[in-house]
Amino acid sequence: MSELRFEELRGEQVAYAIHRQERTFLPSRAHCPLCPTTPGGEPTEIPFPAFEIAVFDNRFPAFEAPHGAAEVVVYTDRHEASLGTLSPERAEALMWVWRHRYMELGARDDIDYVFIFENRGVEVGVTLHHPHGQIYGYPFLPPVPALELAADERLGGCAPCALMGRELNDGRRILLENDHLVAYVPYAARWAYEAHVTLREHRASLLDCEPAELRALAAALQALVRGYDALFERPFPYVMAVHQAPTGGRPGGRAPEGHLHVEFYPPLRTADKLKYLAGSEQGAGTFISDTLPEESAGALREAIALVA
Amino acid sequence: MPDKPAPPTPSEQPPTVASEAREEGAEPGERYGMLALHRHLKDDGRAVILFERIEHGPT
Numbered sequence: 001m002s003e004l005r006f007e008e009l010r011g012e013q014v015a016y017a018i019h020r021q022e023r024t025f026l027p028s029r030a031h032c033p034l035c036p037t038t039p040g041g042e043p044t045e046i047p048f049p050a051f052e053i054a055v056f057d058n059r060f061p062a063f064e065a066p067h068g069a070a071e072v073v074v075y076t077d078r079h080e081a082s083l084g085t086l087s088p089e090r091a092e093a094l095m096w097v098w099r100h101r102y103m104e105l106g107a108r109d110d111i112d113y114v115f116i117f118e119n120r121g122v123e124v125g126v127t128l129h130h131p132h133g134q135i136y137g138y139p140f141l142p143p144v145p146a147l148e149l150a151a152d153e154r155l156g157g158c159a160p161c162a163l164m165g166r167e168l169n170d171g172r173r174i175l176l177e178n179d180h181l182v183a184y185v186p187y188a189a190r191w192a193y194e195a196h197v198t199l200r201e202h203r204a205s206l207l208d209c210e211p212a213e214l215r216a217l218a219a220a221l222q223a224l225v226r227g228y229d230a231l232f233e234r235p236f237p238y239v240m241a242v243h244q245a246p247t248g249g250r251p252g253g254r255a256p257e258g259h260l261h262v263e264f265y266p267p268l269r270t271a272d273k274l275k276y277l278a279g280s281e282q283g284a285g286t287f288i289s290d291t292l293p294e295e296s297a298g299a300l301r302e303a304i305a306l307v308a
Numbered sequence: 309m310p311d312k313p314a315p316p317t318p319s320e321q322p323p324t325v326a327s328e329a330r331e332e333g334a335e336p337g338e339r340y341g342m343l344a345l346h347r348h349l350k351d352d353g354r355a356v357i358l359f360e361r362i363e364h365g366p367t
Contacts, residue, residue: 046356047348051358052361056350057354059354093342096342100341100343100359
């Protein structure tokens with residue numbers, strides 16, 4: 001069981017999950033716990049010989065009932081794949097899986113925020129290479145979504161709506177757009193190739209999306225990941241964060257709003273150089289970037305078009 | 309938005325299609341949108357849900 005401690009200086013929770021120290025770390029392909037369990041073979045986390053998409057309770061959870069949840073979402077039973085190489089139908093199905101898990105976990109009283117994410121690449125701490133993402137159900141509202149809600153108040157309305165409008169007006173950082181969504185490198189991107197994918201309509205969560213929007217979201221995420229991989233002709237590491245409305249209500253009131261969008265934080269600043277969080281970022285909380293968002297957006301836009 | 313996401317409507321939970329997973333011992337499934345679900349409890353008590361796309365999802 002994890003323990004939460006409140007760090008007073010920064011005003012944030014820290015979760016201690018010391019059992020995670022023993023979690024599986026970069027096993028060989030033959031011992032991958034996310035592959036299907038084949039007849040006569042080593043048991044894996046998924047006790048079936050084949051599957052499309054599987055979700056299971058994390059064996060080494062950062063949060064667990066009755067104080068949250070930690071789930072693993074396995075995108076495919078194929079070990080050699082990625083979000084970008086899934087079939088369009090499978091990627092669309094994944095959006096529905098995310099939506100289902102948001103609905104079920106968000107309905108629990110012990111979960112205030114459902115966070116869907118993917119860590120890709122050892123550069124961001126991946127310990128299993130099989131294509132997968134994770135879902136944390138936080139028993140509190142974490143700082144980043146809380147900051148986004150504060151931005152709503154600061155801007156006098158939905159911040160993602162306003163920022164998307166600014167990006168469309170400017171146009172230089174747009175990566176792709178269609179009737180349902182817009183993808184762009186944000187004006188004040190912290191990471192060289194950071195990208196945000198935002199629904200055009202104000203949708204608080206996946207639950208509010210039309211099926212066509214889920215299909216478009218899947219296609220955009222795939223196009224972006226394929227573009228990332230084409231940019232430096234190598235698998236592109238990233239953290240992908242799905243931001244949605246909190247599910248915990250305020251005492252005596254409704255849950256605060258949000259606007260569904262997906263953020264990517266890739267640590268590469270060149271083909272072989274990583275951006276590290278060092279003194280200014282960690283000690284002062286101010287990112288120092290070596291690239292201009294307009295320039296990285298141009299390169300990434302070309303890479304996306306190249307593999308479209 | 310309501311305090312908690314709404315539970316699935318009855319129309320989202322009709323009987324599901326047969327699947328390899330069910331044959332292997334997963335619980336008979338539910339349906340959600342374009343997906344069929346098969347819930348299974350592992351020996352250590354942890355849950356596994358298998359999702360499979362069904363032929364005709366919502367358009």
